[in-house]
Amino acid sequence: MSFEPLSLDDLELFQDDLDIDLIGENLDAITIDPTLPAEMSYTVTATDKGERLDKLVSNMRPDLSRGHVQRLIEEGNLTINGTIVKSGYKLREADLIHLIVPPPAPLAHLAPEAIPLDVVYSDDDIMVINKPAGLVVHPAPGHYSGTLVNALLYHVPNLNINGNIRPGIVHRLDKDTSGLLVVAKTDKALNSLIGQMKEQSTLKEYTVLVEGNVQPPAGIIDAPIGRDPKARKQMAVVRNGKPARTEYKVLAYFARHTLLMARLHTGRTHQIRVHFAYMGHPVTGDPVYGRRKPTLNLKRQFLHAALLGLALPSTGEYREFQAPLPPELEKALLEAQNFD
Incomplete structure (x- = not known):
């Protein structure tokens, strides 16, 4: 069954990422796929002519949201023919796009916190957590405490995946949504989980x-x-x-x-x-x-x-995990x- 989408005009000004503090966690804006190159060039074809720069690049790099791409443009890490342009620049045939994706920010300014976690499953590679409502998954500018990441740094000593400010987070739940969430403890597990989610093999x-x-x-x-x-x-x-x-x-x-x-x-x-x-x-x-x-x-x-199914990165065995409704629900x- 399909529902006819709403007809709305003038959508070119959309940014795909949200204000993390206010609306909830948006993984697209802050997770960089380690399997993709940190630097790349692309020559605009006739098919791409007239497309917005930020829109085309975010389509080329699914791990980068429109908002992330716009920030890269502002920082001079995304140029056209060696020149910094605006996000809404309309591409011309034969334009040379050059993209540099800086590595994620280090974890040095994040502190481990003894926040209780309901751990449903844990091994050397992953941890499956039953997240309570009210717990923010990852930090945001100006809000670097009281999050799931702070708790992970406490419960999993020396956790540091790719120097990522949000270590091991491959999917998220909104602040006031409860239930199951998987996090990676190692680079290998992170890549495995990213691959499973891209292939839509998780449940x-x-x-x-x-x-x-x-x-x-x-x-x-x-x-x-x-x-x-x-x-x-x-x-x-x-x-x-x-x-x-x-x-x-x-x-x-x-x-x-x-x-x-x-x-x-x-x-x-x-x-x-x-x-x-x-x-x-x-x-x-x-x-x-x-x-x-x-x-x-x-x-x-x-x-x-309530239910999360995935293949364990260590063995490939498919496992399903369940979490009962919390008392308030x-x-x-x-x-x-x-x-x-």
């Missing part, structure tokens, strides 16, 4: 409670997601957004809510929240894409990463069941 299933009764009881929402042109700090279904597919299955209907299983086939920022809001069934308790007046006594969105679910 990510979420338990979701949404407003209203969803019909049909199973389907796939296939609608591209990008920055909302009307609300800069939000995402939306937009015509020229990145492809996004969410599979779902109804688990139970209640008087005013629907309990769902949602499976991600892509990993766009706020994908589940945006897709169900687009359907007219926002995630219950979502303060950004949901209803202004909460229908349940819930202080966070009802979104929980169990309580909200009981309230939904008894809603008159």
Whole structure:
């Protein structure tokens, strides 16, 4: 089942990354694929003529978001014919693009913190964590404490992968989303997990409670997601957004809510929240894409990463991990069941 994307004009000014402090973690903006070259050149073809510089480069380098590319341009690390231009520069045939991707910032200014972690699985290569709601995954400018990364530096001594400021983080959960998240302890494991996610061989299933009764009881929402042109700090279904597919299955209907299983086939920022809001069934308790007046006594969105499947980097064995609903979501679910 596909839903017709919204028709929105003038999307060229979009940046694909978000303000991390305000909206949640955006992995695209800060993870550099170590398998891709740190320096590269490209000659613009007739097919590329007229394309925006930042858009073309972000399409060529999937590990770099539009916002990251724009910063590289501002810093002089992305040039046209040896000259610094603006992000919106319209490319001409035979233009020479030269890109340098600096290495990630070191970890020296990040301090280990004794933040408790619910470790579901751990070996020499990876750690699977059941993240509580309220825990930010990785640091952002001006906010270098109290995050999952700070906790990892404490629980995994000498953790330093590629000198990355967010060591081992290959996917993320929004601050107020709970559930399973895998982190790498070694460069080898990091590359393995990045490869699995690019090949979409990992399994990510979420338990979701949404407003209203969803019909049909199973389907796939296939609608591209990008920055909302009307609300800069939000995402939306937009015509020229990145492809996004969410599979779902109804688990139970209640008087005013629907309990769902949602499976991600892509990993766009706020994908589940945006897709169900687009359907007219926002995630219950979502303060950004949901209803202004909460229908349940819930202080966070009802979104929980319940199942994670992946191949262990050390052996290649496929494993699945599960995390039960946290108490606050169990309580909200009981309230939904008894809603008159």
